[in-house]
Amino acid sequence: MTRNLLSGICLLLSLTAAAAEFSPDVRPGAGVTEQRLLSDYFAPLADTAMDSEVFVLDSGVPGAVGLMIGGTHGNELAGQVAALLAVENVTAIRGKLVVIPYVNRSAMSMPDSRNAVTRHHRIESRSGERYLPYGDRRTDPADQGVPDPGRYTNPPGYTLENGAESRNLNRTYPGKADGTPTERLAWAVMQLVRAEAIDFALDMHEADTPERKPTGEADYRPGGNRRLAYTLVAHPRGLETAAFALLEMDADTGISMKLEESNSTYRGLSHIEIGDNSPAVSFLSESPNPGQDRWRDDPDVVSDTRYPLTHRAGLHLRLFKHLADAHGDATGKRLEMRGIPEYEELMAGPIGRFLN
Amino acid sequence: MKNRVRRILLALVLCVAVSGAALADGVVLTPFGQSPDAMMVRVVLKKLGVDGRLDKLLEADGLQGEQVLITVVAGSSKGLGEAGIDKDAEIARMNSVVAAARQAGMKTLVMHIGGKGRRGTLTDLFIVEAVPMADKLLVVEGGDFDGLFTRLAQEADVEMIPAPSVRETSGPLEAILTEWGVLP
Numbered sequence: 001m002t003r004n005l006l007s008g009i010c011l012l013l014s015l016t017a018a019a020a021e022f023s024p025d026v027r028p029g030a031g032v033t034e035q036r037l038l039s040d041y042f043a044p045l046a047d048t049a050m051d052s053e054v055f056v057l058d059s060g061v062p063g064a065v066g067l068m069i070g071g072t073h074g075n076e077l078a079g080q081v082a083a084l085l086a087v088e089n090v091t092a093i094r095g096k097l098v099v100i101p102y103v104n105r106s107a108m109s110m111p112d113s114r115n116a117v118t119r120h121h122r123i124e125s126r127s128g129e130r131y132l133p134y135g136d137r138r139t140d141p142a143d144q145g146v147p148d149p150g151r152y153t154n155p156p157g158y159t160l161e162n163g164a165e166s167r168n169l170n171r172t173y174p175g176k177a178d179g180t181p182t183e184r185l186a187w188a189v190m191q192l193v194r195a196e197a198i199d200f201a202l203d204m205h206e207a208d209t210p211e212r213k214p215t216g217e218a219d220y221r222p223g224g225n226r227r228l229a230y231t232l233v234a235h236p237r238g239l240e241t242a243a244f245a246l247l248e249m250d251a252d253t254g255i256s257m258k259l260e261e262s263n264s265t266y267r268g269l270s271h272i273e274i275g276d277n278s279p280a281v282s283f284l285s286e287s288p289n290p291g292q293d294r295w296r297d298d299p300d301v302v303s304d305t306r307y308p309l310t311h312r313a314g315l316h317l318r319l320f321k322h323l324a325d326a327h328g329d330a331t332g333k334r335l336e337m338r339g340i341p342e343y344e345e346l347m348a349g350p351i352g353r354f355l356n
Numbered sequence: 357m358k359n360r361v362r363r364i365l366l367a368l369v370l371c372v373a374v375s376g377a378a379l380a381d382g383v384v385l386t387p388f389g390q391s392p393d394a395m396m397v398r399v400v401l402k403k404l405g406v407d408g409r410l411d412k413l414l415e416a417d418g419l420q421g422e423q424v425l426i427t428v429v430a431g432s433s434k435g436l437g438e439a440g441i442d443k444d445a446e447i448a449r450m451n452s453v454v455a456a457a458r459q460a461g462m463k464t465l466v467m468h469i470g471g472k473g474r475r476g477t478l479t480d481l482f483i484v485e486a487v488p489m490a491d492k493l494l495v496v497e498g499g500d501f502d503g504l505f506t507r508l509a510q511e512a513d514v515e516m517i518p519a520p521s522v523r524e525t526s527g528p529l530e531a532i533l534t535e536w537g538v539l540p
Contacts, residue, residue: 210473234392243392247399251523258474259393261435
């Protein structure tokens with residue numbers, strides 16, 4: 001009895017313990033016309049670790065509204081940095097760009113539990129020394145406030161066997177206004193999508209690299225699962241737009257990416273739920289992150305020779321541009337931007353040259 | 357007066373014929389394995405000015421007088437699941453579509469555009485079935501990294517054309533569709 005009581009108290013204390021706070025270091029460029037918070041779209045997030053900064057780059061000229069989402073998973077650095085590159089360099093000249101660089105701020109407050117990647121990565125930016133944070137995949141349990149269930153049934157009713165996935169933002173869409181903190185975060189993103197009348201959205205992710213641990217054998221194994229990197233997943237309504245964007249991506253950067261269509265039976269992911277629950281066309285991109293390879297002892301997530309951050313962040317950023325162009329061609333509603341670093345420029349040196 | 361009416365009617369017939377040809381464009385696409393790669397090929401065709409009709413679950417009776425059938429081979433468990441069919445049903449579907457296409461005098465182009473990343477047990481099963489169906493085979497390099505396509509093409513006496521990337525299938529596609537009378 002006493003032991004049970006003590007265990008209960010310990011569990012409660014661990015869940016209510018103050019989560020480590022993460023304060024994003026975003027240094028907006030001249031193109032940012034407004035800074036908001038997710039709680040502006042869903043007030044219950046205010047003053048919680050689930051709230052996050054939203055940057056609006058509004059041209060003032062009617063056109064398409066695009067949304068870039070970085071930091072869905074805290075340990076997928078390139079999406080966050082692609083969002084920073086946009087916020088710190090881009091100006092919209094037609095339509096409006098909305099950027100959330102660190103959408104799950106709580107996940108950013110935790111160290112990487114997958115591969116123990118270094119927490120902060122020093123770079124030399126335009127204004128001197130700067131650190132890029134590296135977080136965890138899921139919401140901090142302390143911020144979630146309730147124990148992980150044995151199995152998790154998400155808002156659309158899909159059941160995941162791993163209850164910890166209840167803290168994975170990209171399993172909780174379209175969210176729930178009165179749900180867990182992670183479900184409320186997804187709900188807030190959906191509220192933003194509706195309030196800003198988003199036309200197309202790109203949720204930027206990273207995955208294992210296509211490489212296997214060198215063993216001296218051929219690195220190809222039929223049926224191997226290292227296939228997520230270099231993929232663009234498109235909502236069925238965006239499939240043709242995605243195909244056009246990928247062809248332009250190949251021409252522009254030489255990066256060849258696979259096209260996948262959202263799986264309508266695997267619910268809770270941004271690319272299917274944003275598209276199904278709003279007029280927006282939604283996409284999800286995956287770049288290859290050495291930090292996701294479990295076999296690497298000390299992955300360099302910034303300067304890896306084969307998969308440097310410039311390549312990975314450049315991939316997401318250029319892909320977003322090509323999606324904007326393809327969407328404009330398909331609908332006549334355009335988002336036009338200037339200041340997006342060219343892929344070759346990015347690859348010519350350290351990433352910090354394009355960060356404030 | 358009669359001649360004038362005849363001329364107007366003739367002009368109308370010509371207009372319908374010309375616009376009909378422009379719309380039909382003579383190509384129907386279907387995936388073999390239910391991956392989204394056929395959409396990539398549709399977009400390459402669009403850039404060539406060919407409005408290929410994409411039917412994910414094309415059946416033999418769904419051919420609409422096109423000149424060319426393009427099937428893009430790559431297995432997707434997810435795609436098969438969404439379509440509610442298994443691999444055997446997919447192979448049966450393609451056998452019947454290709455047989456109907458042959459009977460209708462159509463040409464069949466088999467394509468694999470996903471490179472090494474779109475190879476695996478399921479895809480390889482479809483590749484073995486697909487190659488002998490082809491009048492020509494267009495493969496993005498990397499897809500033939502182990503020589504599977506080369507070997508199957510030799511066995512089936514099918515011409516195999518390599519392309520460096522999906523985007524660069526455009527040139528070979530243009531040449532093939534010109535040879536087969538879809539493009540002038």
